[in-house]
Amino acid sequence: MSAYASLAAHFGRISAMSNAIGILQWDSDTMMPKGAAASRAESLALLRVLQHEMAVDPRLGDWLEAAAGDDTLGDWERANLREMRRVFTAQTAVPADLVEASSKAISACEMAWRQARAESDFPALLPYLAEVLRLQREAGAAKGAILGLSPYDALLNDYEPGARIARIDALFDDLAAFLPGFTEEALAAQARRPAPGALEGPFAVEAQRGLGQRMMAALGYDFDRGRLDVSTHPFCGGADHDVRITTRYDEADFAKALMGVIHETGHALYEQGRPAAYMNQPVGQARGMVLHESQSLLMEMQACRSREFLGFAAPLMRAAFGGTGPEWEAEALWRRYTRIERGFIRVDADEVTYPAHVILRTRLEKAMIADDLPLAELPAAWNAGMKELLGTTPPNDRLGCLQDIHWPSGGWGYFPTYTLGAIAAAQLFDAACRAEPDTLPAIGRGDFAPLVGWLRTHVHGLGSLLDTDALLTRATGRPLDAGVFKAHLARRYLPA
Amino acid sequence: MSAYASLAAHFGRISAMSNAIGILQWDSDTMMPKGAAASRAESLALLRVLQHEMAVDPRLGDWLEAAAGDDTLGDWERANLREMRRVFTAQTAVPADLVEASSKAISACEMAWRQARAESDFPALLPYLAEVLRLQREAGAAKGAILGLSPYDALLNDYEPGARIARIDALFDDLAAFLPGFTEEALAAQARRPAPGALEGPFAVEAQRGLGQRMMAALGYDFDRGRLDVSTHPFCGGADHDVRITTRYDEADFAKALMGVIHETGHALYEQGRPAAYMNQPVGQARGMVLHESQSLLMEMQACRSREFLGFAAPLMRAAFGGTGPEWEAEALWRRYTRIERGFIRVDADEVTYPAHVILRTRLEKAMIADDLPLAELPAAWNAGMKELLGTTPPNDRLGCLQDIHWPSGGWGYFPTYTLGAIAAAQLFDAACRAEPDTLPAIGRGDFAPLVGWLRTHVHGLGSLLDTDALLTRATGRPLDAGVFKAHLARRYLPA
Numbered sequence: 001m002s003a004y005a006s007l008a009a010h011f012g013r014i015s016a017m018s019n020a021i022g023i024l025q026w027d028s029d030t031m032m033p034k035g036a037a038a039s040r041a042e043s044l045a046l047l048r049v050l051q052h053e054m055a056v057d058p059r060l061g062d063w064l065e066a067a068a069g070d071d072t073l074g075d076w077e078r079a080n081l082r083e084m085r086r087v088f089t090a091q092t093a094v095p096a097d098l099v100e101a102s103s104k105a106i107s108a109c110e111m112a113w114r115q116a117r118a119e120s121d122f123p124a125l126l127p128y129l130a131e132v133l134r135l136q137r138e139a140g141a142a143k144g145a146i147l148g149l150s151p152y153d154a155l156l157n158d159y160e161p162g163a164r165i166a167r168i169d170a171l172f173d174d175l176a177a178f179l180p181g182f183t184e185e186a187l188a189a190q191a192r193r194p195a196p197g198a199l200e201g202p203f204a205v206e207a208q209r210g211l212g213q214r215m216m217a218a219l220g221y222d223f224d225r226g227r228l229d230v231s232t233h234p235f236c237g238g239a240d241h242d243v244r245i246t247t248r249y250d251e252a253d254f255a256k257a258l259m260g261v262i263h264e265t266g267h268a269l270y271e272q273g274r275p276a277a278y279m280n281q282p283v284g285q286a287r288g289m290v291l292h293e294s295q296s297l298l299m300e301m302q303a304c305r306s307r308e309f310l311g312f313a314a315p316l317m318r319a320a321f322g323g324t325g326p327e328w329e330a331e332a333l334w335r336r337y338t339r340i341e342r343g344f345i346r347v348d349a350d351e352v353t354y355p356a357h358v359i360l361r362t363r364l365e366k367a368m369i370a371d372d373l374p375l376a377e378l379p380a381a382w383n384a385g386m387k388e389l390l391g392t393t394p395p396n397d398r399l400g401c402l403q404d405i406h407w408p409s410g411g412w413g414y415f416p417t418y419t420l421g422a423i424a425a426a427q428l429f430d431a432a433c434r435a436e437p438d439t440l441p442a443i444g445r446g447d448f449a450p451l452v453g454w455l456r457t458h459v460h461g462l463g464s465l466l467d468t469d470a471l472l473t474r475a476t477g478r479p480l481d482a483g484v485f486k487a488h489l490a491r492r493y494l495p496a
Numbered sequence: 497m498s499a500y501a502s503l504a505a506h507f508g509r510i511s512a513m514s515n516a517i518g519i520l521q522w523d524s525d526t527m528m529p530k531g532a533a534a535s536r537a538e539s540l541a542l543l544r545v546l547q548h549e550m551a552v553d554p555r556l557g558d559w560l561e562a563a564a565g566d567d568t569l570g571d572w573e574r575a576n577l578r579e580m581r582r583v584f585t586a587q588t589a590v591p592a593d594l595v596e597a598s599s600k601a602i603s604a605c606e607m608a609w610r611q612a613r614a615e616s617d618f619p620a621l622l623p624y625l626a627e628v629l630r631l632q633r634e635a636g637a638a639k640g641a642i643l644g645l646s647p648y649d650a651l652l653n654d655y656e657p658g659a660r661i662a663r664i665d666a667l668f669d670d671l672a673a674f675l676p677g678f679t680e681e682a683l684a685a686q687a688r689r690p691a692p693g694a695l696e697g698p699f700a701v702e703a704q705r706g707l708g709q710r711m712m713a714a715l716g717y718d719f720d721r722g723r724l725d726v727s728t729h730p731f732c733g734g735a736d737h738d739v740r741i742t743t744r745y746d747e748a749d750f751a752k753a754l755m756g757v758i759h760e761t762g763h764a765l766y767e768q769g770r771p772a773a774y775m776n777q778p779v780g781q782a783r784g785m786v787l788h789e790s791q792s793l794l795m796e797m798q799a800c801r802s803r804e805f806l807g808f809a810a811p812l813m814r815a816a817f818g819g820t821g822p823e824w825e826a827e828a829l830w831r832r833y834t835r836i837e838r839g840f841i842r843v844d845a846d847e848v849t850y851p852a853h854v855i856l857r858t859r860l861e862k863a864m865i866a867d868d869l870p871l872a873e874l875p876a877a878w879n880a881g882m883k884e885l886l887g888t889t890p891p892n893d894r895l896g897c898l899q900d901i902h903w904p905s906g907g908w909g910y911f912p913t914y915t916l917g918a919i920a921a922a923q924l925f926d927a928a929c930r931a932e933p934d935t936l937p938a939i940g941r942g943d944f945a946p947l948v949g950w951l952r953t954h955v956h957g958l959g960s961l962l963d964t965d966a967l968l969t970r971a972t973g974r975p976l977d978a979g980v981f982k983a984h985l986a987r988r989y990l991p992a
Contacts, residue, residue: 016535019536020516020520020542023536024516024519032738033719033720033722033738035721035737036735036738039738039776040738042515043512043513043519043735044516047513224530227527227529242528242529242532
């Protein structure tokens with residue numbers, strides 16, 4: 001067997017292990033009875049250690065060296081080798097006992113977080129979160145030492161290869177300067193328009209589920225390779241050929257679950273559209289979380305808060321919930337689903353205020369990883385940041401620093417990708433609409449094929465062949481740039 | 497660390513892997529979308545290979561030798577060592593490539609079986625089943641060579657340590673001689689009693705699920721450490737502290753799911769009641785499938801087809817389905833749920849005709865493993881055996897040799913444990929009722945605590961401390977013996 005073939009087989013086994021872990025993690029969040037938590041944590045920790053052992057197998061170094069001189073390889077195989085080398089380097093930087101300790105700390109912290117959030121009790125979470133943070137910092141330092149990066153850049157790199165906090169700070173400082181004034185202006189414009197009438201619930205969970213599934217089908221989600229379920233914190237997970245999404249239902253407001261389902265379907269379409277021939281190989285993975293978040297936000301924010309989409313969706317909403325009256329007309333629904341508001345909760349935020357939530361978290365986690373912010377001071381720093389960036393102060397930590405699972409679950413360095421993704425989403429949707437003028441009119445007919453076809457070609461089907469900026473440049477004519485995002489906001493939220 | 501402590505830690509890791517496999521297998525049967533089948537098979541095959549590698553780790557031999565001389569160990573630890581040695585011997589007998597090939601063949605065959613059963617197409621299953629059989633035979637031969645057993649005895653041993661086909665043949669030949677005449681007599685007695693009126697459906701799935709959960713709770717099932725779901729073939733699976741059962745609902749007949757749920761709850765109570773301190777150790781496992789089946793049949797057949805149980809259940813059934821009229825009275829329901837009939841389907845069979853189904857399968861699989869019956873002749877041999885043992889001939893293979901998942905899923909040697917379990921169930925229930933005279937009256941009040949308390953002490957909580965005959969002797973005064981089973985049948989089915 002050639003060195004390349006040995007590598008491909010080995011990474012195939014690593015992928016089989018990832019798939020097992022993905023389903024067990026999904027089960028932990030959707031199906032598992034609470035009494036199984038400790039036992040499940042043991043199983044997941046074991047599988048992660050075994051996966052880590054496979055990922056740092058010393059034969060990989062030899063095979064990578066031997067394959068580097070193989071001139072029979074095509075573009076995809078060479079890109080696959082590059083990605084294998086990247087993964088191997090990142091993995092070998094972190095010792096196995098740190099991986100295992102981190103997995104156990106995360107499992108314990110996630111459980112503590114569920115309770116602490118419910119009871120708005122940050123002190124109860126503190127010791128668990130301190131342990132997760134300590135191990136994240138240690139992992140960031142270990143990776144940074146190998147890659148020549150700061151610990152926080154090294155953590156960013158896990159979610160978005162090539163990301164640097166210096167560039168993110170520049171983009172975010174620009175947005176932090178732009179958005180407060182823009183938000184004022186947009187809120188003033190909104191105040192001058194008639195408010196959409198309230199939609200009267202309750203909205204039965206079964207009807208919400210049915211409508212969500214109808215939308216998933218319209219967007220092109222393949223139910224033969226995935227499922228829709230319920231979890232506290234919605235996510236897209238699972239395995240190759242088994243891309244599962246979750247939502248949570250609120251009987252008082254069906255849009256939370258519906259827009260959540262559309263968001264996760266955007267992620268899922270990326271996963272289901274990865275290149276079939278490289279599905280279990282590093283080059284076949286999604287490029288990074290910036291493009292991943294771009295796909296969810298492209299669906300949720302760009303496509304499905306358009307007037308065209310609401311023209312298609314309004315009759316389905318009326319049919320699902322028996323809605324009648326002017327507040328159920330497409331234009332009223334469009335006004336409702338493009339309303340903006342300064343709120344406490346990131347996942348409920350609109351696209352105008354969302355970046356402020358992300359900028360806050362990015363600044364805080366950068367400071368915590370650098371040990372510039374003691375964890376005990378997080379609630380106060382959070383509230384101060386909310387005041388500064390959004391002009392609001394959460395009344396308690398449940399609506400403040402306890403709201404997200406990311407830090408308890410070890411996702412430090414993930415937050416900035418949401419807003420970088422929103423920027424990329426605006427660029428990509430704009431390019432798709434320019435390349436295929438029927439894109440938006442088709443969405444008005446419930447036909448997402450032109451949009452998803454363009455995304456398959458320009459994003460999903462490329463896997464990790466190109467880096468994010470190269471992909472964006474090929475697809476949209478320029479690297480990541482907030483210009484189109486700002487123009488989109490102005491077009492949608494300011495008076496014509 | 498002492499040799500014993502090293503062994504305990506190592507078997508704890510093997511258990512963590514079993515738990516991962518158990519949940520993934522459960523997911524495959526309940527939740528997985530069909531497009532994920534091939535990928536899931538890869539993941540399960542990988543985990544089984546890794547588990548096998550852990551189970552045959554050469555350090556185990558050294559540790560077992562060192563621990564044998566450790567005189568600080570108590571009874572449970574010594575029994576744990578004995579079970580570790582038994583597991584290690586069985587595992588080392590089978591090479592890793594055979595384990596992997598078998599896992600893949602089983603995954604493929606299970607998928608083929610689902611289709612073949614639906615279409616009653618045995619030829620479509622044949623090549624897949626031939627491969628599973630070939631590998632089972634090979635595994636039986638490998639184990640038998642080490643253990644000094646025939647291949648079929650070696651396979652039996654996987655499910656019931658110490659079982660021998662010679663003893664089973666003797667028990668089964670005796671039953672095969674007793675049952676046809678008994679069945680005639682019981683059918684004649686039944687024909688002289690008034691038939692219970694038909695229960696008019698449809699019975700809504702949600703109401704069936706609710707009633708099933710109510711019964712699980714009454715039986716003492718711990719929902720914090722398990723779930724109830726739906727699968728084609730009902731089973732009890734999952735993991736330590738996460739004992740999941742499944743059923744399937746038929747809107748025309750709620751008793752199928754209800755009795756199925758009670759049956760699987762019997763299995764689950766055994767699993768949930770295993771000794772807590774040894775939950776992840778070999779000595780903490782269920783003793784074998786004879787006792788396991790005894791626990792499901794004790795609940796389904798002995799306890800929950802009693803007049804006392806139906807006195808408790810009848811009002812709940814009426815409330816669940818809005819039943820009225822004489823056919824919903826406890827006595828009529830008791831007559832309904834103790835009706836016997838010569839049918840084609842094992843899982844629908846009553847306790848009088850069930851042994852014939854098992855004896856047929858045991859004879860056939862013994863012959864197939866011994867290569868005395870070519871697989872292509874299985875349908876004909878099946879139908880001939882049905883004619884001989886039950887006096888009926890299935891009209892097609894869907895109702896014949898395609899009905900069970902056991903052979904496609906590699907469970908050769910499992911079938912006899914059902915009827916050995918029925919025999920043990922009769923012994924154990926009789927002993928429980930003699931030890932605690934309130935056992936049956938309490939069931940009439942929906943209180944299973946006296947029964948389950950006795951089972952916790954005499955069966956569940958003992959794990960694998962004793963062998964099956966020793967446990968039965970301690971609990972009931974004698975080893976496995978069909979006398980009480982026959983007496984139970986006579987008492988329930990023949991005129992007083």
